[in-house]
Amino acid sequence: MTSTRDLMTIGDFARAAGLTPKALRLYDELGLLRPVEVDEHSGYRRYAPAQLERARLVATLRLVGMPLARIEQVLDGSRADMAQAVSAYWVQVEADTATRRDIVATLVHHLRNEEPDMTLSTHTLHATFGTSHLRGGRDRQQDAYVATPELVAVADGFGDRDDLAAMALAAFGTGGLDGAVAEVAADITAGLPDAPTSGTTLTAVVLEGGTARITHVGDARVWLVRDGALRQLTHDHTVVAALIDAGQLTVDEARSHEHRNLLNRALAPGVVADEAAVDLRPGDRLALTTDGVHSYVDDLAPLLLADGEPQDVADSVAAAVVAAGEPDNHTVVVVDLS
Template identity: 50%
Template sequence: MEHLSIGEFARRSGLTPKALRLYDELDLLRPDHVDAFSGYRRYAPAQLDRARLVAQLRLIGMPLARIRGVAAAPAGVAADQVRAYWRQVEADTASRRDIVASVVQHLRTKETSMPTTGPTLTHRSASRLGQGARPAQQDALHAGRSLFVVADGFGPHGSPVPAGLAVDAFATLDESWAAADGDPAAALRTAFAKAQRALDAEAAALTDPRHFGTTATVALLVGSTLFSAHVGDSRLWLVRDGRADQLTRDHTVVTALIEEGRLTQDEARSHQDRSLLNRALVPAGTGGHSDDGPDLTATPVRPGDRIVLTGDGVHAVLEPGHLADLLTTPSAPDDVARQIADAVETAGAPDNYALVVVDLDA
């Protein structure tokens, strides 16, 4: 009988070798053959359907113990079990939605403008925008006086329009901010709404607007405070004291499951749907649209800090440890940006890539 090595089986099933070894230990997906001397696991091609089912069920957050029952059941019974699981997920979500509404209403009554504190910081910045192996460039960026943006667009025929619309909408905020200028967070919300209207207008002429949109990660420096607006899976990083911390949260299906402990980092890293967005800047009514706008944060910053924005053509290509080393390199912004771009190109640059590096000074 033909057998597949664990590496080939992992590639074809969307599971990692580490995940396959775990599923073997849990009696969820046993190899068809284990060599008595070497311990090498080998799988039959017929096991691919079960493996892919496991991968899909992990993506919806189903616990391993429950997956074991589904995988062992006849197809009709298994379908009923999956449907029952999802009914409960939706019921649980509805219950939490009521609690969220109550908490938000309570906090809104206490809402005030986000304060800015400290002296105005100066900065040095650099950026890189690369097409990679894609047939067209759909990423866009902005590195200005106080505003920095990375947008990763998607659309028909490699359209650069969605990312460009997002950058244009936010670019009007690129000015020297003072305390009298108003609430930066409110200004970011207004710019996001402007981008949304522009995207809606552009999509109105499309036959199929469902695959037309962009991520948008925006950083606005006001005094000694970094305000950010974010939707999608581009990222904003703060580098301080030799450590790189991600300030944004990826709006992907796998990220939520990792945070809830229902999917491991190793499972997520090689999952075929690891980049599946559940929020982005897309035409209203096409799914993934958020009427509440972007995630907003305000982070105190200080001289010596480095701010970096990356599209997923950077952080999805480079290993986390390698990227962290590059982000924390004690070099000028242009050198850091060049080294990161070179690393992406060396890794094959399978996607468009965009990055902005900003070093803060007194």
């Protein structure tokens, strides 16, 4: 047992661990690293030397960019579990980095007015589709989707109107990629004089040759299956996702959070969409899901990675949502490229 005289002040402990006192206070608040003792009068924190190993592990994981919410999950396991979790995290980092590298290369070439290496993207790929579009436990269907050789998109409406998602997709299809989100937002605003609480998300993939050009606002998702791995290409625009990014909420906590479906970005005048361009390859699979799918099926990987025709895959995803109780409208579009 550590005696009081062996305890370290927060300053001494921070220097020994390679952290800052401010970071230690945050980790205390998050439950990552609690001090052994807190003076009830002064509030001074004291730590045991035996806690240095855990503190240094946290510092190292932060050094490689691991979010605090994920660090909490890592620390709760055995050493073998921690090793596996860190390895899995780094695989995801490398996959995400590869995607960003492609996007940055395209952007740099564009800014320099140079022609990028279009070895893959100049090839026109053949797309085969599978879709599922179900009302689920709702009285009304407010999801909409498009699946054509040029455009694959989903939208998820909310509020008093049932036609906003379809309106948004139609406007996007005629408006083109540049400026289309603003045009859609204007149409929605004009159509809502009596229902200001209504709106819609929009997530679209324009297929141009061998390139997928993504425009994303809201909490639908675009997934890429490549070489036996599943990668999410979009980021949810929700309050809960922002809390996870800030390290204030864990993924497990998010699943049951009372505001898990609360958007912090939807189509509206002046909205800024996330945009990205991704080179596609023969053998790739794209999938788009509304939140009625991925909010209730915890692990889509086995379903989206499965061999089979796109329609079979879409049907299996829908079946999993139904098995989970299908409380919401749910839409999935699966695209196989060859």
